[in-house]
Amino acid sequence: MSYSAPSQITQRQLAYFEGKHVLIAGELIDDFPIELDKHCASTSIFTTNYAYYQQFSEHQSIKCHFGAELVEDTNADMILLYWPKAKAEAEYLLTMLLAKLGKDTEIVVVGENRSGVKSIEKMFADLGPINKFDSARRCSFYWGECTKNVPTFTLQDWFKEYQVQFKEHTIEVRSLPGVFSHGEFDKGSELLLQTLPSLRGHVLDFGCGAGVLGSVMKTLNPKIHLDMVDISALAIASSIETLKANGIEGNVFASDVYSNTKENYQFIVSNPPFHAGLKTHYSSTEELLKKAPQNLTHQGQLILVANSFLQYPPIIENAFGHCETLAKNNKFKIYSAQK
Incomplete structure (x- = not known):
């Protein structure tokens, strides 16, 4: 199976996901969720990409959500965010998903260095600790935890x-x-x-x-x-x-x-x-x-x-x-x- 560079660096760090209920979001383009699902308590996807939603909509064990906002209930306790090309979209997704999942949610952020993934350090600063734990294939892998109360999310404000x-x-x-x-x-x-x-x-x-x-x-x-x-x-x-x-x-x-x-x-x-x-x-x-x-x-x-x-x-x-x-x-x- 050929994975994108962000998925390859994530594959090196599967221990972070053991026993977690993982919600994947962002610039995801491959089948890595199927691999990840073997190591998690559960795996779900939130995507704004209709083609990607169609690809996973009939998958038996991975629930896939499509929309501008995650409105369905979820038992996720960890977010895996593939950093999108637009920083503003990353902030939008992060704010929306954390508002849904709440305090004590763990987060992994992965992305190509040229995409500006380093911005997560400043973006997450008021929510809790986040640190880079791996770097390979011109990508970075961050892990953090939301230790503060999360502001409410209102779609119209964005x-x-x-x-x-x-x-x-x-x-x-x-x-x-x-x-x-x-x-x-x-x-x-x-x-x-x-x-x-x-x-x-x-x-x-x-x-x-x-x-x-x-x-x-x-x-x-x-x-x-x-x-x-x-x-x-x-x-x-x-x-x-x-x-x-x-x-x-x-x-x-x-x-x-x-x-x-x-x-x-x-x-x-x-x-x-x-x-x-x-x-x-x-x-x-x-x-x-x-x-x-x-x-x-x-x-x-x-x-x-x-x-x-x-x-x-x-x-x-x-x-x-x-x-x-x-x-x-x-x-x-x-x-x-x-x-």
Whole structure:
């Protein structure tokens, strides 16, 4: 079994988990929970990643929770936190999970050094002792214990609010930590919106993030039927709040690319992700492009924005037989293809 570097360093320290009820959270990408479950009293997972949730949802001995917040009861007495790429997301997860589990919870934090995992020392300082006990494969392994009373957690307090101006419209955006374009209007999304034609029929906003694209599209084209999907529960919660803040109707739901979507879209519009954690990752976008024709109606259209260096045109050409560049600047290009 091949594990990620953070899981490999955790595997070296299995003694910390003996007899514990362990709740795993954060940037977890492999099957290490199955290995860990052999050494714990029980193992459970909290994930904001829908694909990872699907992977473990039918597992017999490991309970997997998906959402922006852990609302189910748990008997966990230890948290194993895989440090995410965004420090703000790490703080969010830590605060939320400790508020759920309470005082006397043990915590293990593991992550790549370049991700800023050392920040846990300062972040945890007011909660109890935490120390680094191992270092390998450019990763660090911390163990600590929450010895102080934990502040209550209220999800609404974690939304960052900002405004996006587009043409004569003002969109109120509400975004949780770890969500793309958290606190700012992405320049790629702005170029995409400037380039979009008038929309009609069923429209899919793939990788909806904080809901900026979907909200602007529905504002400019109020008669469309809008679906907004993302793999991240934090993005789903953010988009729902953004729609609510602007009085906009839309269907927002989790989907691993097309796993939960329809097959009759007139438009698929996307500012697709190309990072998974700290690594560049293209597989979900490649699937989006390759399978777009079978998810579009007759003469349906795919429109997306991408960094100029990304080699998406050959994939689009292979799927549609052609690929047009509708607009470009020094950083982004807008690609389109019609079925």
